[in-house]
Amino acid sequence: MLTYIPTFKRKNTFSGQYYRSLTVLLTLLSTWIVWFIQFAQPFELIKEYGKFIFLGITGAIFANSTGAGGGVIFIPVFSSLDFTETQSVSTSFMIQCFGMTAGAISWARYYQQHHHMDKTWCGFIPCILLCACFSVLGLWSSELWQLTSPSSLHTSFSLFSIALGIAIIFSSKHRYLQSKSLKSIDYPTFRT
Numbered sequence: 522m523l524t525y526i527p528t529f530k531r532k533n534t535f536s537g538q539y540y541r542s543l544t545v546l547l548t549l550l551s552t553w554i555v556w557f558i559q560f561a562q563p564f565e566l567i568k569e570y571g572k573f574i575f576l577g578i579t580g581a582i583f584a585n586s587t588g589a590g591g592g593v594i595f596i597p598v599f600s601s602l603d604f605t606e607t608q609s610v611s612t613s614f615m616i617q618c619f620g621m622t623a624g625a626i627s628w629a630r631y632y633q634q635h636h637h638m639d640k641t642w643c644g645f646i647p648c649i650l651l652c653a654c655f656s657v658l659g660l661w662s663s664e665l666w667q668l669t670s671p672s673s674l675h676t677s678f679s680l681f682s683i684a685l686g687i688a689i690i691f692s693s694k695h696r697y698l699q700s701k702s703l704k705s706i707d708y709p710t711f712r713t
Contacts, residue, residue, distance in 0.1 A: 576594065576595070576598060579594055580592075580593075580594040580595050584620075592613050593682060593685065595609075595612070595613060595616065596609055596613065596678050597678075599612060599613075600675065606673065632645055
């Protein structure tokens with residue numbers, strides 16, 4: 522009597538994406554090692570500034586859980602480190618450049634891989650272009666008109682933190698289900 526013995530083909534786990542990820546990881550690791558050995562006392566440097574890793578993690582957790590951004594954590598810390606207002610804002614912008622670029626690339630890849638033919642996502646590209654145009658216009662106009670801040674960073678941030686805290690408490694107590702219907706303000710993004 523012949524019996525059928527099923528055979529299974531083993532999936533190729535060493536695909537191109539695996540090698541690509543491994544290459545990126547090894548490149549970043551080797552770059553970090555080369556950078557690390559450039560210092561005279563690298564372990565003292567880590568010992569002195571290693572606490573900022575936890576600051577970054579705390580800021581990232583707060584930024585991702587509330588949508589308010591990591592500046593709610595970073596700006597008070599910068600103030601306690603005796604940063605000037607210009608240094609605080611410049612450092613915050615530098616942090617945002619990395620975070621927002623990574624987020625924009627991630628969303629663009631997600632759109633390209635999963636939703637580029639989806640009709641419910643047809644407003645994605647017009648919305649991105651509209652936001653990008655107004656962001657650049659805002660930057661240019663503030664540089665052109667040499668706008669100054671309306672008050673000190675400490676006062677502005679204190680008021681913002683109080684308003685943010687109230688908004689978080691209010692939104693956590695009054696959660697409503699979002700409607701699936703479009704509002705009239707959403708329709709301009711669907712024009713192609």
